[in-house]
Amino acid sequence: MTDSPKGRARSADKRRRLTTAAARVLHEQGVERTTLADIANAAGVPVGNVYYYFRTKDDLVLAALAEHSAHLGDLTDALDRLPDPRDRLKGLVEGWIEQRETAARHGCPTGTLAVELDKRADGVLDAQAGAVVRRLLDWAAQQFRALGLADADDLAVTLVSSYQGMSVLTNALRDPGIMAREGARLLRWLDSLPAPGRAG
Template identity: 70%
Template sequence: MTNSTRASARGSDKRQRLTAAAARVLHQQGVERTTIADIATAAEVPVGNVYYYFKTKDDLIQAALGEHAGRLAQLTHELDKLPDPIQRLKALVEAWVGQRDVAARYGCPTGTLAVELDKRAEGGLDLEAGRVLRLLLDWAAHQFRELGLPDPDDLALTFVGAYQGMSLLANALRDPEVMTGQGARLTRWLDSLT
């Protein structure tokens, strides 16, 4: 491996660490309370190096949204290996419930970011957050369509809306068991559809 190849790999590693840290810290602290220094510290990257990869805080927010989209793509790719759409949807509910402690503390990573970004005057990052949520809606609609159910887009809205609602309530009440109970209710609803 040449010196330039090693330097490029180190640079790629720093960028990835910054992106993952941005997603995590923005979820935990919110956009307004998070500084570039907070993200640099979480990524274990000197704050001055951040500007080599990301010129502004909005660039870091954009990268965090990309991280959320990537994690969603990875999750749905794994779920797509299950043979049946109902199994895939139930496995997604199970994954959501598995994150109940995080949801109770911070809410849905993308949903809370979308709401916060919508309140900002500048940017357009709120639309980007909406695009990440649209990926989830489209995946869910595809599952309902594969089941041959009528109004798959509306069913996807109901499904994802239930998740957003239970995440919001678990967070507002600081009660992870909201996710457990509502996840079970959502699973029963899925069973009732077929």
Template identity: 65%
Template sequence: MTDSEKGARRAPRKRERLAAAAARVLHEQGVEKTTLADIAREADVPVGNVYYYFKTKNDLVEAAIDTHAQNLSEAIAALDALPTPGERLKALITGWVEQRDTTVRFGCPTGTLASELDKRSDGLDTTVAAVMRVLIDWAERQFAELGRSDARELAVALIAAYQGISVLTNTLRDPEVMTTEGRRLERWIDSLA
């Protein structure tokens, strides 16, 4: 293997590390407070190397959004392995509840990023909206499989409920808000079947 081939193998891993670090740091600190140095430190990459992979901070924010999209895709694939739409929807809720301690500290990773990016005029708001739309579309398919003619409305209601619960859990710094509301959403799913 030549040195350039070795470098090519390392490059994607470093880029992926930077993107994953960007997703974490942006979630914890927000876009405006986060510096490229913060992300480089989290990824254990010299700050000068960041510019090799990402020319601007917006490029890193977009990479973080892509990381959220990839994480969502993996979660959906795992959920789709469950046998019924009701089980898949309730497993989604369980996953949210399991993340309640992180939500207490930082809110929903995608939701908080979407709220922050909505205040800017650089187009990244539509990029993150596409990730949110993937989750809504997936939930709609689950409700449709339950035989619901109002599947889209139910999907929006479910995702809106989660986003609201995330805001309250974070604002009140109370993980029990997520736990209690998660159980309520599970009962709601059961009532729709």
């Protein structure tokens, strides 16, 4: 019975498995090619149970975007424990470089979803994807401001657009070396920025 503590725990576990699977499968296959059965199979949940938790595929896409946002939050929370904002930014780039094989196969999880969802007419899901990207931009801008740089918002756009560009090329050419090389270039760029107190 779902009203018991064990039943509620099982229900929460199924929902969580479906959300995690949705984020992974939608990244790997894209929205249009993914069926509810694909996500159910990846989650190890009977396909009929999916409708108990998510009425439509769009609901699962929203759940996947929430998963990406939560993952980003966990990542930035971990990076925020580093005392130096430059090290936080470099840690972000190093994480991108570590994901180069995944990027070569599937691209950026949020970026590829944002591009695909933008083609749809409703404008709801793509706005949610944009919100995840905005969250990353805002966090990066905070780090540049902490370095005392006046153009922090522009620098955040430079950083994130560089990532999206190298992610697209890495995926299009199936070449993880692009992510490694361009990531190393971003690390050198971050090292070249003025230290706190010396920004002009």
